[in-house]
Amino acid sequence: MIKFHPTSQQLNKFSDGLLTPAEALMISAHCDMCPQCSSKVMLYTEAHSETLFEDNSQTFDADLFGSMMADITSGEVDRGIASDPQNRVIELDGRKFTLPRSLNRLSESMGNWSHMVGKLWQAPVNIGGDTVANFIFMEKGGGVPEHTHRGSEMTLVVNGEFSDGLANYSSGDFTVMDDQKIHTPSTTSDEGCLVFSVIDAPLHFTSGWARLINPFSHLFFK
Numbered sequence: 001m002i003k004f005h006p007t008s009q010q011l012n013k014f015s016d017g018l019l020t021p022a023e024a025l026m027i028s029a030h031c032d033m034c035p036q037c038s039s040k041v042m043l044y045t046e047a048h049s050e051t052l053f054e055d056n057s058q059t060f061d062a063d064l065f066g067s068m069m070a071d072i073t074s075g076e077v078d079r080g081i082a083s084d085p086q087n088r089v090i091e092l093d094g095r096k097f098t099l100p101r102s103l104n105r106l107s108e109s110m111g112n113w114s115h116m117v118g119k120l121w122q123a124p125v126n127i128g129g130d131t132v133a134n135f136i137f138m139e140k141g142g143g144v145p146e147h148t149h150r151g152s153e154m155t156l157v158v159n160g161e162f163s164d165g166l167a168n169y170s171s172g173d174f175t176v177m178d179d180q181k182i183h184t185p186s187t188t189s190d191e192g193c194l195v196f197s198v199i200d201a202p203l204h205f206t207s208g209w210a211r212l213i214n215p216f217s218h219l220f221f222k
Contacts, residue, residue, distance in 0.1 A: 002034050002172035011037060015044035022131045022198050025102060026154045026174065029196065032100035033156075033172035092121060092137055097159050097194050106196075110135065118142050125196075133198045138162060143186025151201025153177040160193030162186060182206055 006014070006027050013019050014027045031038040088104045089096050092113050099107065111124040119142025125133040135158075138144075143162070154176050161170040164183035169175065177183065184207075187193040 001170070002036070004167070004169060004173040004175050005034060005037050006030060006174055008040070011040050012044045015041045016048050021129060022127060022133070022200075023154070025127065026156055026196075026198060028102040029100040029156055030172065030174040032102050034174075090123075090135065092123075095137075095192075099158065100156075103158075103196060106133075113137075117145075119192075120144065127198070131198050131200050133196070135194060135196055137192060137194045138185070138187045139192045140188060140190055141186075142192070143184060145205050146182060146184040146207040147203045147205045148182045149177050149179050149199065149201065150204050151178070151199060153197060153199045153203075155195050155197045158194045158196055160187065160191050161189050162193040162195070163188075179204075 010019070010023070010027060014024055017024075019027065027037075031041055086104070087098045087101055088107045089098050090107055090110065091097070106125045106127070109126040111126075113121050113123045116122055119139035121137040121139075123135045125135060127133045136144075138160075146165075154174070155169075157169050157171050157173045159171055161168065162185050163169070164185040166181065166183050
């Protein structure tokens with residue numbers, strides 16, 4: 001069961017096309033997995049369309065508006081909504097993970113998996129802009145050392161479950177972390193956990209040996 005969702009304000013802005021491309025991508029992928037938020041976005045979109053009609057009633061072009069709405073609902077407007085009807089699969093050492101449709105195109109811009117410390121794997125993804133995106137897989141017993149954030153981090157759980165000392169998360173959950181929170185993501189699930197993560201600044205490690213990395217973290221940010 002999905003417990004962590006974008007805020008109503010985020011969903012409203014998404015429906016109105018006011019989010020950054022990275023935010024829109026993450027929320028679109030969450031909506032692929034969450035019927036509740038997908039329904040909210042549809043309601044917000046209808047409300048915005050009614051406002052558009054009222055504000056432009058003298059010059060409103062019904063045919064043009066119908067074409068625009070068809071593009072939005074079919075995913076052809078680039079707000080992070082994928083038009084590919086098939087859910088693509090990515091692999092790691094024989095494991096297969098089905099992506100939300102909005103992340104389909106990322107399978108083509110995804111780099112190679114690299115084994116990091118412990119039972120942690122990472123594959124970079126080029127989504128453009130000034131953000132850094134990665135698929136991160138934690139094997140059972142694996143995790144990321146305790147850290148906070150110099151900027152913000154958006155995370156979508158694609159498959160599996162993990163905990164971070166603040167809460168427990170499962171497939172479809174969407175979270176946002178900032179410099180006000182310290183957490184230690186890890187998983188005890190037999191199947192491990194795959195997440196998609198986007199950050200706009202380096203992590204800041206707060207405990208143990210990982211603090212030694214902090215002076216050099218900017219070198220790995222891009």
